[in-house]
Amino acid sequence: MGLYFFHMITDTLVKISTAAILTFNQMATPLVPAQEQVLASHEMSLDRRYYPVQKENILLNLAYMDGRVKATHPAFGGKTDINWDEIQKPFKYEFKLDPNKTFAYHDDILPEYKDSLARTTQAHFNFSEGFKTAGYMFGDGVCHLASLIYWVALDAGLKAEAPRNHDFMPIPEIEKKYGVSIYSSGSADGSNTQQNLYITNSKSKVITFKFDYNGDKLKVSILQEN
Numbered sequence: 001m002g003l004y005f006f007h008m009i010t011d012t013l014v015k016i017s018t019a020a021i022l023t024f025n026q027m028a029t030p031l032v033p034a035q036e037q038v039l040a041s042h043e044m045s046l047d048r049r050y051y052p053v054q055k056e057n058i059l060l061n062l063a064y065m066d067g068r069v070k071a072t073h074p075a076f077g078g079k080t081d082i083n084w085d086e087i088q089k090p091f092k093y094e095f096k097l098d099p100n101k102t103f104a105y106h107d108d109i110l111p112e113y114k115d116s117l118a119r120t121t122q123a124h125f126n127f128s129e130g131f132k133t134a135g136y137m138f139g140d141g142v143c144h145l146a147s148l149i150y151w152v153a154l155d156a157g158l159k160a161e162a163p164r165n166h167d168f169m170p171i172p173e174i175e176k177k178y179g180v181s182i183y184s185s186g187s188a189d190g191s192n193t194q195q196n197l198y199i200t201n202s203k204s205k206v207i208t209f210k211f212d213y214n215g216d217k218l219k220v221s222i223l224q225e226n
Contacts, residue, residue, distance in 0.1 A: 036208065040155035041221035044148055044173040046213075053132040054141025058218070059087050060130060061142045062211060064123035066093040069130070082130045094210040095119065097201045103209070105146050105197040106184040110163075113198055124186040143182045144171050146197045148220050149209075151178040156222040158207070159200040163193070 046055040060082065063069040069082055097103055101118035106125075109117060125131050125139025134140055143166050151174060153160040166179030183195035201207050205225050212219040 035226050036223040037226050039157065039207070039222045039224055040152045041219060042148060042152050042155070043217045043219035044144070045217050047216050048172045049141055049144060050172070051134040051140065053134045054144060056084070056088070057125070057131050057139050057141035058145045059213070061121055061123055061125065061139075061145055062091075062093065062213070062218075063087045064129070065121040066091075066095075066211075067122075070122075090213055090215045092210070092212050094208050096206050096208050097199075098206055099201050099204055102198055102200045104199075105142075105149075105180075105182055106192070108184055108188045108190065108192040109196060110193045110198065113200075116200060124184040125182070126184075126186055128186075139182075143180055144174070145218075146180040146182045147171050147174045147178050148218070149199070150180045150197055151175075152220045152222050153199045154178070156207070157202070158222070159202040161198040162196075164195050 046058060049055050049058070060069065063082075068087070097118060100116060102113045102116040104113060104117055104120050106123070107120050121142075123129055123131075123142075125142050127133075127138050131139040131142075146162075147166060150160055150162050162180040164181040165176075166181045167176060168181075170176065171179050180197050181195045182197065184192050203224055208223045210219075210221040210223065212221070
């Protein structure tokens, strides 16, 4: 009898210990974030732009978008100091867009997007914001970034509108049909609404725009939670 009770007690202790270990492991296991599905992804080499200032303007535009550089109205002292060494380093950035919300490239937008507008690149591509020119126009190159985003948005199945095509000049590594003409005078008076890009999340779930720059290639991806 003594040996029988010994085995019963031993077996019970093992079961209790096993249950305790399982409970502890369950509590200690971190929550796994919801998996995301890549809807579309494309990239282009910033070193293959026509002029070096185009690469610099693209990177500055992205720095405004992710908040590393903030615009200041000229009446209040002009642009924030820009650290070009920092801006040109590899980086990753992402932002989310809720269903039925719109991303516009700048803030002079068509009336039909006023209620759904959620964000812009937060820049106007002019001298006062630190954008450069190779002799043609300030902000030269931001159309290349807009065209890459437009290409990805269309392939992701989002509602995307680019009223004016960039048909006056080819964009390296991007087909002509995806070319977007971007211009902003810095005033949201309706004069530049046609030279803008509008992307609306027409999906039923939140989507994520991801930007990944490795020092040469800029990759733009759009993802959706499963």
